[in-house]
Amino acid sequence: MLSTIIASWGHPVLFTISSPEWFFATLLLMPWTTYPAWKSKYLSPWLIQHCTHTIISGKSYTMLTSIFSYGSTSYLVFMLLAAPIANICASSWFMHSLQLQSTYESTPTxxxxxxxxxxxxxxxxxxxxxxxxxxxxxxxLEKSFKNVSLVPPLRSSSNPFRRVSGASGVIYASITLAACEWGDKIYTDTRLGSTSITMSDLWKIWCAVEGIFMVMGVGPINWAAHICGAAYGALYQQYGPAMWLWFRRTLGHYS
Structure with missing residues (x-):
C-alpha cells in the first residue's frame, strides 16, 4: 500500500534530481530536528501521546511519526555516526539497481x-x-527451571529506546543491501597472517552477535529492531526491485 502511494507520485521522467542520495539523507536525518522538542518537558508528553504508535491508540498516522520519534542523546549520536554509512550503502545500491533496469525512471528517489x-x-x-x-x-523456559531468572525486567513503554526501532531498522536494512550485493569482496587482515573473510560474512557475524544480545536482553537497546531491519534489507535486495516494477506497471507508468 505504501509503495503504491509513493509509486503514483507523478510521471517518473519528470524527476531528474542529480543527487538523490541527498534526498535520502534528508529523510534519514529528519529526526534530528525533533530532538529539541523531545527534550522539552512541555512538548514531550504531547509527542508521546500523539506521535508514538500503539496498537490500541486507533491512530494510523503514528505508524509514520513513530519512525522519527525519539529524544535519546545516545541514540542521536548513534544516528550521527551510522546515518552517513547507511546513506552511502543505500544510495549506491539504488543507483546500481536503476542502471540494471530497462525503464525510463530518471532517478531512484x-x-x-x-x-x-x-x-x-x-x-x-x-x-x-x-x-x-x-x-x-x-x-x-523459566518455569521449567526453579530459582532461575531468564527474563530481564520489562522496559517501560515510556522508555525512549522503545520509540526508535524504526530509524535503527532503516540503518541496518540499508547496510544489509550493500552487504548482500557486494558482500563477496574479501577483507584480509595481515596482522593475523593470511586470515581472509568476506564482507557479507563480517556482517552476518555482527548480526549474529546482536541476536545473542537480544536473547540475553543486554542493555537498553532494542536489538530486535536491528535484526528485523537486517532481515528486511536481505529480503528487499532479493525481491524489492521486482516488487517496485510491479507497482509501477500496475499504475500504468511502464508499458
Missing part, C-alpha cells in the same frame, strides 16, 4: 523513499512481535 518508510515500519512492528515471542519463550 521515489523507490528509495518507499524503501526507507517501509523498512522503518517493518522493523517497528516486527521487532515488537519478535520481542514478544522472545519474552514468552524465556518465560516458558
Amino acid at each position: 521515489f523507490h528509495m523513499t518507499a524503501f526507507f518508510l517501509s523498512a522503518g515500519m517493518f522493523s517497528l512492528f516486527s521487532s515488537r512481535i519478535l520481542n514478544y515471542v522472545r519474552f514468552r519463550t524465556l518465560n516458558h
Whole structure:
C-alpha cells in the first residue's frame, strides 16, 4: 500500500534530481530536528501521546511519526555516526539497481523513499512481535527451571529506546543491501597472517552477535529492531526491485 502511494507520485521522467542520495539523507536525518522538542518537558508528553504508535491508540498516522520519534542523546549520536554509512550503502545500491533496469525512471528517489518508510515500519512492528515471542519463550523456559531468572525486567513503554526501532531498522536494512550485493569482496587482515573473510560474512557475524544480545536482553537497546531491519534489507535486495516494477506497471507508468 505504501509503495503504491509513493509509486503514483507523478510521471517518473519528470524527476531528474542529480543527487538523490541527498534526498535520502534528508529523510534519514529528519529526526534530528525533533530532538529539541523531545527534550522539552512541555512538548514531550504531547509527542508521546500523539506521535508514538500503539496498537490500541486507533491512530494510523503514528505508524509514520513513530519512525522519527525519539529524544535519546545516545541514540542521536548513534544516528550521527551510522546515518552517513547507511546513506552511502543505500544510495549506491539504488543507483546500481536503476542502471540494471530497462525503464525510463530518471532517478531512484521515489523507490528509495518507499524503501526507507517501509523498512522503518517493518522493523517497528516486527521487532515488537519478535520481542514478544522472545519474552514468552524465556518465560516458558523459566518455569521449567526453579530459582532461575531468564527474563530481564520489562522496559517501560515510556522508555525512549522503545520509540526508535524504526530509524535503527532503516540503518541496518540499508547496510544489509550493500552487504548482500557486494558482500563477496574479501577483507584480509595481515596482522593475523593470511586470515581472509568476506564482507557479507563480517556482517552476518555482527548480526549474529546482536541476536545473542537480544536473547540475553543486554542493555537498553532494542536489538530486535536491528535484526528485523537486517532481515528486511536481505529480503528487499532479493525481491524489492521486482516488487517496485510491479507497482509501477500496475499504475500504468511502464508499458
